[in-house]
Amino acid sequence: MKYINLFAQELYAACDEKLGKEEIVQRIEKPKHEELGDYAFPCFDLARMKRETPKRIAANIASRIHSAHFEKVEAVGPYINVFLKKETVAYEVVRKILQEGNHYGTSNLGKGGAVTIDLSSPNIAKPFSMGHLRSTVIGNALALILEKSGYRPVRINHLGDWGTQFGKLITAYRKWGNEAQVRQNTIKELLALYIKFHEEADLTPSLLDDGRKAFKSLEEGDPDAVALWKWFREESLQEFNRIYQLMGITFDSTNGEAFYNDKMQCVVELLEEKELLTESQGAMVVEVDDHLPPCLIKKKDGATLYATRDLAAALYRYETYGFNQALYVVGNEQSLHFKQVFKVLKKMGYEWADQMHHITFGMMLKDGKKMSTRKGKVVLLEEVLKEAIALAKENINTKNPLLKNKQIIAEQIGVGAVMFHDLKNDRRNDIDFSLEDMLRVEGETGPYVQYTNARACSILRKGQFQSEKNSSIIVDKEAWPIITRLNEFPMAVDRAVKEYDPSQVAKYVLDLSRSFNKYYGQTRILDDKTHMNARLKLVSAVSIVLTEGLRLLGLHAPEEM
Structure with missing residues (x-):
């Protein structure tokens, strides 16, 4: 810049x-x-x-x-x-990177302001599917990028732990569940029960009434229903946390939908005080504006909805964190919902509603169609991660069988491949699930960037690089494209922040990797001993920036592969 x-x-x-x-x-x-x-x-x-x-x-x-x-x-x-002036710019850029290390590209744009980020948010008692990958990795990358730019991210996993689906699941468990089987393989068995409920409900519609009654008993605190719900939630969290740990993702809050049960009546009362609630066919709504349908706050039977819950969550989060921005990393299909919620908050007089943003993203498709847990058309994220890790380990055993810590590095490569495949795409576009594309080790993939960094690290080890050694930078025709790329890293981070788009960083590390590999193919870095350390300075700068770029995406940068 x-x-x-x-x-x-x-x-x-x-x-x-x-x-x-x-x-x-x-x-x-x-x-x-x-x-x-x-x-x-x-x-x-x-x-x-x-x-x-x-x-x-x-x-x-x-x-x-x-x-x-x-x-x-x-x-x-x-x-x-x-x-x-190539020599002047090269000297300034490389010296800055070597001096600042992984702080290169860091700014104080956010001035320490809090940014709440609603991400991941899977439904409990259901397996963690590929459908939840996008919100999880996009939200995590945004948190890391915002943190680098001087913001204080607050990662919130707003778990789907309430609603009529739990009445359906409780009904299914009571009718067909086997406690021993469920305890042995909780999530898999619960998914099978959930799918069976909908299959049977197609034949016997009265089952849906049974599901609604079961949820009503849960809302009223029936001990048996509450005990089942708590069991389902606890088992789900254990499974989710195992996957999050594998992906290196943590949260500051796991307050889910149920957390706001006792906070929604306050929202309804506030809306009444401000004379914003109106009746529509027996339900209570807030008229938003002429361009949007009314925001439904309470159903005819008095039940609250997602909008009521999200209004309560917004008020709680502002009171708790005093956020400067609030981001909701949720799919495109929820655009109307968030427009309504933000408009209602603005009508309630909260100016901070202007700093709330729906970070949309496209769907993860399978064979061009949306994945559906209800119909059993779902790809489990953990299975994809395990397969990716297994393939990475197989490649290591073939190409570098003596590599130390093979399992750890295989996990870093395999998990990174899945995450990068998502993050390299503009978040607003749909992605068709393709395990083959995710796991390729050449082309626009995470393993390609990781391998480029490992190659740079290998060159530095062989050349016994000494960063403090007094030497200039060799700026020839082959090196200049790398210098210009290195200079652009802070701008890529800045674009990612302004556009809430991690793909800006993913595309950047791909470009830098391509430039470096071209340089490596054209330049005999270690052969010219007179200028070797000068060239190694450039190699070191590349490794520093690739490592930091991968970190901002939530990926590791192994020094050996």
Whole structure:
């Protein structure tokens, strides 16, 4: 960002303040071809303002730009292209990375402000499916990226531990459950019971009434129903925590839906006090605006809904954490729900509602269709992780059988492959589940980036790299693309924060890996002893940034593979 700002400062002074500095920064581009320079500024907007041709303005401004960091400034048609001084920039960038280590790219953008992040949120008594992977890894990566940018993330696993589905499950367990089998393999057996309930309900619709009655008894505190619910919840948490531990993900709160049962009446009373509740066909709603349907707060039978619960959760979280932002990492299909909730909070007079954001993401599809636990069309995340780990271990045994800590590294590679496959995609897009694509060790994959870092670490070991040794940086044609990539890391982090999009970091580490591997293929780093340590400085900087980039995505960076 430093060199973009330097360019912007020169442009600001040269274009007679027709554009503000921020406007100039936003317009600066990176040319598609290296021979056109390192940065470019299009003059079309200035041409409209000054009523001159873009070509003439570009030539005029280019002649007025002078900076010690620029090797050349030239006008090419309507563009002003600048070429940075390679030796100066290389020295500054690599020295900064070697000095700051994993703090490179860190900023104080958030100034310590709290950001609550609602992520993962699986339903208890159901297995952790691939459908929950997206919220989990996107939310976790956002927490790490926000933390690097000076925010204080609060990770909240808002468990789905309440609702009519538990009445259905209790009914199914009472009708067909075998306690010994359920205790031996709780989640698998509960899933089978849940699926059986819906299959039987298609034939005998009265089962649905039984499920509703069972949930009503749970709400009223029936000891037997409550005991079953607690058992289902406890067993589920144990299974979830095993998977979270494998993925290296932790939470600051696991308060689920049930936690807010005693807090919803307060929300209803507040809405009544503010005269926001109105009756609609026996139900109680809040009119949001002309463009959205009313937000349903209480059903005709008096039961509360998800919106009531989320309003209670928002009030609790603001009182507890005093958040600057509140993020909800939840699928695209819930967009209307969150628009309604945020609007209701704003109508209640809470200005902080403007800082609440629904971080949407597409669905994880299987054969182009949505996965469904109800119909048994589900891929279990733990099975995918185990298969990925097994394949990683098989590859290690084939290519590096003497590697130490094979199981640990296989887990880091296998789990990382699954997580990276998700995070490299724009979060808003649907992803079709493909185990084969996730586990590839070449191309745009996590193992490719991890292997690139392991290769860099191997070179550093063989060259006995000494970071404190006084040597310059060798900046030849092959090294310059790496220097420019390294310089862009803080900007990639900044984009990820502003767009709430971890794929900005994932795409960045892929680009850096490709640049380094090309350099490795063209340069005999260890052969020229005179310049070896100078080249190793660049290799070390690459390893530092790849390791930190992977960490921000929740992945490990093994030094050997």
